[in-house]
Amino acid sequence: MPAASAIAAAVLDRYDKLPKKGKPALRGGKRPEWTVLAGIVKNVAQGDTEELECIALSTGLKCLSKSQLPSDGGALHDSHAEVLCRRAFIKYLYSELELARAGKSKVLEPRKETGRFKCRESVTFHLYISQSACGDASMGALERSQPEDARAENESKKRKWEESNMVDVDRADGTISTGQDARPNVVLGDLIQPGLRRGRNDYAALGVLRTKPARADAEMTLSMSCSDKIAKWNVLGLCGALLSHFIEPLYLKGITVGDLYDHVALQRALCDRIEGLKDLSPGYRTTQLELQASPIPYNWSKASILQAHPDAKPVSGDASILWDANYPIDVEVITQGRKQGFAAKKGVWHEKARAVAAVSVKALPETLREIDMCSATYGECKAASTDYRRCRDILLRHKFMGWVLTPPEHERFLIATGTAQIVRGKSQTRPSSTSGT
Structure with a gap:
């Protein structure tokens, strides 16, 4: 596994090169903002050398309460950095999927036996987090701090x-x-x-x-902690139900953590809790992550802000940013679950406030060809990924029995106007990371 310093540097260097919009602000030093940064680094092994590149990046600390959730799929429920980073990674994979169909992807290659694409053997993915994941992985470290x-x-x-x-x-x-x-x-x-x-x-x-949230005086949400979600990804992969129609499960190789690093807690929360699952569908597995601490501070973490401004009272930043390497000049800024710059008029949000991702009908996999994509809902397309759904059910039945599922009414929006726009012929609209729940 690449050194923790190299993985952290790849993400931090990329973050520093992004524009200021959506990033935390000092506010005169009295009430400076802080946030959490997460990034996914691609490692390409070439003989004895390794090539590292940050391919997805996000910041964020917020999530919507139960009463704030829209039923049309037009806002993100969870805007914590780790969750948004995975969304940026999925956006990256959609564009890689288009390249792979043309034989130009350096990440994906076809597997004839399944009709889907798989990750090249030389490529691995590593997650960096500036602060240990909320939930089980950080409970002890947070209390001690x-x-x-x-x-x-x-x-x-x-x-x-x-x-x-x-x-x-x-x-x-x-x-x-x-x-x-x-x-x-x-x-x-x-x-x-x-x-x-x-x-x-x-x-x-x-x-x-x-x-979530951790604060006891905040309204309840439907979002599970980041510790729980990462543990889930270690069984089901990073792709999610929709992308699993096209790509075989992709897993993290390791995680590098900044503040509140607790190796024992991370091992327990992210890996040990899922051990022992049996009868998973082909391609799915339980993953043991390589865990390491980052020696490089993130300047906008709460710990760094307190060190630089010991008399200040830091506040959590409201905005999140999302970025991926296939659209390097496009940085999405998210506030309250929606793209910044779009406001509701008479209670109705402009369609551009939510994401649109195009998929060619001709390129649909067999698992989706029996569905009328003009009238299909987000929930129906997720449910059609039967192997993914089966493995998810095994995980929730045997390990995560208390998992809070998104209510069905929040997944009944049309896929053609929500997460994806199905068009005839070539894809016409770039994918976005801010779609669905």
Whole structure:
């Protein structure tokens, strides 16, 4: 595996070259913004040498609450850096898919046996994160890093939120319930299940699923923690259900982490929890990651901001940026789940506020040819990826039983106007990373 410093430098150098729009600001030094940076680095082995390139990059700390979720697929539910980085990577893969069909991709090659494309053996992918993933991977490190006054303030916020929302807390297992008829293991529409915690509730519970956000005084979301999502990618791959129609599962080789690095916790959260799964579909597997700490600081992390401005009170940045190497001059800026620069008029968002990715009908795989793409929904196209869905069900049934699934009503938007535009002939619109949920 390439050195941690080389992987981190590839991402940080690329980030420094991007324009300022969407990046954190100092705000005069009194309330400076901070954020988390994530990047995926491609490593091409050439004999005894390795060629590193950052191919996808993002920043972000936000996610939409349950009440903010649109039903038309027009906004991202989760804008944490790791999740957005994977979306930028998927955008990168869609353009590589077009190159591969023309025999020009240096990443993908066809596999005749399956009719899909696979990653070339010389290519591996490595994830860099400026701060350890939220959820199980960082619970211990985060608690150790907090001063006593900050911990007391968080507990106070938590109690106020619970009281204002009529929340009962089962102190034995950390699960919560709301409303006059509150009962154990239920919160906001039966979201909380045994083995699932809300944010940072019950610090001592290790190896459990957790939802975002971590703040106890914030509204509940449907988004699982980044620790949980990365562990899921280590079984199902990075492609997701839609892209798996075209490409065989692609996996991370390793992860390089900056602040809050805890090797034992990362190993447990990202790898150990998924071990022992059996009967996965061909091409799917459980992955053991190579984990390493980055020696290079990210200047806009919370730790770096506090070191540079010890008297300041940092605030989390509202905007996220997304970038991929196949569109190097195009940086998407995201606020509240939508592309920056588009506003709702009379409650209706302009179609350009959401992503459009074109796919040729002639190039559709067999798994999608029985579906009328003019009327197909996002959910129907995901469900048609039967091998992916089967492996996901095995993972959730045997390892992640408390996983919060996106409600079906949020996946019923038409694929032709949401995540992808199906056109006859050649692809006419470049793919975007800000589509779907």
